Amino acid sequence: MMQKNKVILFILALSIVLSLFGVSALRGNNVVDINDVLKAANTIKENQLEQDDKTEIATANGISLYRGEIELKKKLSMIVFKLDEKDAYKDVVKNLAINKVLYKMAEEKGLALTMEEALEASLLQRDMVQRDEEALEETNKYIKALGLTENQYWTEYHVIQAQQYLSIQRLKESIANEAIEQGKLPEVKIHTKETSKLYKDYINKEIKEIEDDIDLEFIDEQYEEKFNN
Amino acid sequence: MKKITCLVLTFLLLLSFSTVVFADTISTTNSKVFRGWNTDWGYWSWEISSGYYGELVTYPTSKTISEHDVLAYIQYPNYEVGLGDYFMTALTIKADSTTLRTYYDLDSINRDYILPSPIHLYIYGGIEEGTGMSISKEGNVTVSLAFQDEDFAAIGSWSNTLSKNF
Numbered sequence: 001m002m003q004k005n006k007v008i009l010f011i012l013a014l015s016i017v018l019s020l021f022g023v024s025a026l027r028g029n030n031v032v033d034i035n036d037v038l039k040a041a042n043t044i045k046e047n048q049l050e051q052d053d054k055t056e057i058a059t060a061n062g063i064s065l066y067r068g069e070i071e072l073k074k075k076l077s078m079i080v081f082k083l084d085e086k087d088a089y090k091d092v093v094k095n096l097a098i099n100k101v102l103y104k105m106a107e108e109k110g111l112a113l114t115m116e117e118a119l120e121a122s123l124l125q126r127d128m129v130q131r132d133e134e135a136l137e138e139t140n141k142y143i144k145a146l147g148l149t150e151n152q153y154w155t156e157y158h159v160i161q162a163q164q165y166l167s168i169q170r171l172k173e174s175i176a177n178e179a180i181e182q183g184k185l186p187e188v189k190i191h192t193k194e195t196s197k198l199y200k201d202y203i204n205k206e207i208k209e210i211e212d213d214i215d216l217e218f219i220d221e222q223y224e225e226k227f228n229n
Numbered sequence: 230m231k232k233i234t235c236l237v238l239t240f241l242l243l244l245s246f247s248t249v250v251f252a253d254t255i256s257t258t259n260s261k262v263f264r265g266w267n268t269d270w271g272y273w274s275w276e277i278s279s280g281y282y283g284e285l286v287t288y289p290t291s292k293t294i295s296e297h298d299v300l301a302y303i304q305y306p307n308y309e310v311g312l313g314d315y316f317m318t319a320l321t322i323k324a325d326s327t328t329l330r331t332y333y334d335l336d337s338i339n340r341d342y343i344l345p346s347p348i349h350l351y352i353y354g355g356i357e358e359g360t361g362m363s364i365s366k367e368g369n370v371t372v373s374l375a376f377q378d379e380d381f382a383a384i385g386s387w388s389n390t391l392s393k394n395f
Binding site for chain 2: 040
């Protein structure tokens with residue numbers, strides 16, 4: 001009987017580990033279908049009202065996570081990454097929490113891009129896309145699926161995404177720079193494979209520590225259940 | 230006497246031609262836009278220009294590439310933020326359709342992630358061993374490259390190829 005329980009516990013632990021790995025591995029280094037991305041864009045368009053639902057579901061280090069954004073991103077993850085609802089909730093809440101915390105840190109350190117800088121970044125992206133026929137066609141389909149004009153997309157919608165994403169990248173860069181100053185990382189002008197890995201491992205370790213230290217408190221019990229199950 | 234001198238000179242000239250070594254640089258470049266998507270950051274693109282430069286050495290009856298260099302420049306984004314990674318995954322040398330050798334674990338250097346553009350990828354010289362071929366054959370060098378960014382899922386292929394005949 002004891003032996004049987006051990007086997008069940010082992011299988012349970014293994015399945016938890018595998019499911020966690022499966023969720024976290026689905027974000028990056030994954031190939032997705034452009035048609036699913038376009039469907040996701042269309043979902044964003046069709047759920048404009050839902051996005052504005054500012055009912056507080058949880059807080060991450062005191063920063064609010066809202067029902068609207070969680071529900072929308074869950075749908076997007078299900079469409080593009082083919083996650084089931086349970087995994088999509090975990091994935092979305094986890095990523096939303098860490099991204100909001102990192103962005104807040106970037107803001108507090110004065111690293112967040114100004115809206116002018118973000119606009120410049122967005123317009124540079126537009127210029128690049130316009131030089132490539134395939135990228136231009138694909139981007140225009142994406143903008144159309146979002147229900148936006150090209151001008152709205154490049155000067156408003158994408159600016160907000162650029163501002164948040166690039167601010168977090170600046171924070172990651174500052175983590176490496178601080179480590180260089182503290183002598184934890186060597187100063188490198190041209191990276192080799194080894195130094196590149198050293199830097200990445202260090203940044204990823206620091207981000208993981210920040211993620212592990214996030215105080216995630218659910219206000220809505222139903223969502224807590226969805227997240228923990 | 231003049232005849233002999235002339236013959237000797239002609240012989241020496243022919244001899245020098247038969248042992249002469251010609252060196253030339255062969256190159257090919259391309260530019261590719263890699264596209265990706267993230268639930269939080271939406272649709273993003275990265276443009277990378279890649280170039281292959283080889284030192285082609287031609288002997289009287291054979292030819293080989295004595296040095297290979299690959300340079301890659303990220304055209305966008307061009308500020309000091311996460312740029313993703315750009316790797317050389319393989320370099321293959323063929324004579325006609327026969328593969329002479331494929332190098333996988335290439336000693337490349339890349340400036341990426343936290344450093345501004347350009348990304349430099351180098352393959353050092355000295356990997357030409359066993360890749361020499363008759364000048365009558367058409368040589369081909371193919372460099373396989375791959376883009377990677379942990380934050381985004383790829384839309385379409387994130388691989389790139391540079392190919393040059395010699």
